[in-house]
Amino acid sequence: MASTTAASVRHVVALPYPGRGHINPMLALCRLLVAADGSLTVTVVVTEEWQALLASVTLPDRVRLATIPNVTPSERGRGADHAGFVEAVRDKMGEPVERLLDRLELRPEAVLADTFLTWALAAGARRGIPVCSLWTQPATFFLALYHLDLWPPVDGRDSQEELGIKSLEEYLPVPGLTSIRLSDLKIIRAWERKRPFEIAVEMFADVRKVQCVLFTSFLELEPSAINTIAESLPCPVYPIGPSVPQSALDGDNKIHEEEHREWLDAQPENSVLYVSFGSYIRMPPSQLQEIAMGLRDSGVRFFWVARDKAADVQQMCGDRGLVVPWCEQQKVLCHPSVGGFLSHCGWNSVLEAVYAGVPLLAFPRTWDQLVNARMAADEWKVGIDLRGQKREDGTVGRAAISAAVGKLMDSDSGVGQEMRRRAAGLREDSRCAIQEGGSSHRSFTGFLQDLVDGKLDVTGTSQ
Incomplete structure (x- = not known):
């Protein structure tokens, strides 16, 4: 791991998407960071509602919560209007987060942002802060969405059963997509004229400009997809999973x-x-x-x-x-x-x-x-x-x-x-992946060292 003897305190801001399935892996990453580097502090930005929901969660001393107002619908009801929730996150969260960034006493050396927060890249770029994207879904799905513009048309001529046996890898010259079926694309494309699908398009335009991408998966679980992504993206890729609760890691x-x-x-x-x-x-x-x-x-x-x-x-x-x-x-x-x-x-x-x-x-x-x-x-x-x-x-x-x-x-x-x-x-x-010398342990160590050494350069990021 990186040295913990640096005299100055380093600061990172974490921006999780406001949902349980996104906040938990972001907090897991924050715990890893402060455990590995004794001079690092992390500020996790959440809504006031999420601050209350996390009240019973024990966090390390150097992982601190900072709040923005409740600008999105309540977590308790978001399943009733998921599209409306996604749109509120896209259109209403960015401005209060940027105001908070400008109020921080200690300038962050990097922003860890959930990939679904499409406004985070521009917020970091305007301040010259590197943005590291955390993808909290499978690398295979990331790879499919990364090539969204190459998806074949899925019309009504084939039945769902026929589409279910056709792999996306048959249509794209991209290894790692054997588990994606055209029947999946048809279901996802049912959202095509809706806001969540538009946001997915924005997301994968932006992800090409971030300083790095971290995955909650691990190499042995999705080797083909992770290796293909590493060859495709213009920035470093760090698979650091599996992202599981801290109690499991502690035995x-x-x-x-x-x-x-x-x-x-x-x-x-x-x-x-x-x-x-x-x-x-x-x-x-x-x-x-x-x-x-x-x-x-x-x-x-x-x-x-x-x-x-x-x-x-x-x-x-x-x-x-x-x-x-x-x-x-x-x-x-x-x-x-x-x-x-x-x-x-x-x-x-x-x-x-x-x-x-x-x-x-x-x-x-x-x-x-x-x-x-x-x-x-x-x-x-x-x-x-x-x-x-x-x-x-x-x-x-x-x-x-x-x-x-x-x-x-x-x-x-x-x-x-x-x-x-x-x-x-x-x-x-x-379990081997996260042990010392394992694939995810090596990947996380490389990410932390690159962060400490300033190798995650913001140069070239577009606003």
């Missing part, structure tokens, strides 16, 4: 909630299916009922985080499992009784499953989740993708869910054993 897997711990402790090894669909995605009531009935019919033990629907879900599912509003996800995944994860396949959840060595039952809804699910099922072969089981009404029925749960959780079958073997291999790869 602290004790579950503090007594009810959760005691229930899991009473279950046989690898017998419990953990169920969670993320922090803001809302499952349609008809689909939620099919999942509950499918779990009940499977006879498999389950631990389900259902947030404000916990009481209703428990009533639907019966007493075979435990339904709770919240839990310490990484710790639950690492519990010996947990043998599978029914997930929407948000990237942080996928990384946590990989780190825990738990196979996935994928229930993706949109955006990068589609790609994440296919990588898990088809490329890494550590899961089952339920998307192909959809009926004409767009839902996955209880019978299909029950069968898939049984297949995933059957540790005696050849399929189940092979998924667990591969999941254990990825777990080992993920």
Whole structure:
């Protein structure tokens, strides 16, 4: 790691996107930075609402929060109007952040900005501050969006099933896109005339001008995509993942909630299916009922985080499992009784499953989740993708869910054993990557050294 003996204090400003799946990996990066460099302080800029939401989170002394007003819709309701939330972040956050930057007593040596904050590049450029972009989704999806202008047309002539077997790599001379299907492009392009898609276009015009890009993935998980990105971008690329909670890195897997711990402790090894669909995605009531009935019919033990629907879900599912509003996800995944994860396949959840060595039952809804699910099922072969089981009404029925749960959780079958073997291999790869001498450890050390040495030059950045 970089030397910590420098006399002057170094300062970095972190600008996370205001969402749980973005703030957590940004805070993980900030913890790594101050742990590795004793003369570095980090100011993390969040809304006043997010300052309150993070009140219970323990941060290192040299990671400090600074606030801007609540210029975006509340985190609690953003799933109801995701497009409106994305637009508010794009149009309303930049100005108060720039005012805060100008009030700071200590000039930052760099800005760490979530790639989705399209205004951050210009804010740094106007002040001559290097901007380092943090991508909190898979490198494979980054690579696909980077070549957005080369996507083939997806019209109505081919069925969704036909599009689902056609890889984007067949149409672009770019290695690393085998897990992207034309059916994914069709779903993403349904947003084409909407603000979020326009922002994605802006994002990948700007990312060509930043001083570096950091990835929460790791080389062994996405080697082809990461290597192709490194060859394509005009700036350095640093894969530093897997980005997982600090407690996991510290080896602290004790579950503090007594009810959760005691229930899991009473279950046989690898017998419990953990169920969670993320922090803001809302499952349609008809689909939620099919999942509950499918779990009940499977006879498999389950631990389900259902947030404000916990009481209703428990009533639907019966007493075979435990339904709770919240839990310490990484710790639950690492519990010996947990043998599978029914997930929407948000990237942080996928990384946590990989780190825990738990196979996935994928229930993706949109955006990068589609790609994440296919990588898990088809490329890494550590899961089952339920998307192909959809009926004409767009839902996955209880019978299909029950069968898939049984297949995933059957540790005696050849399929189940092979998924667990591969999941254990990825777990080992993920832990080796962040150990001293591992690929992500070397990459992070290189990033920190380049930052300290002033090699991340702002010259050439456009406003």
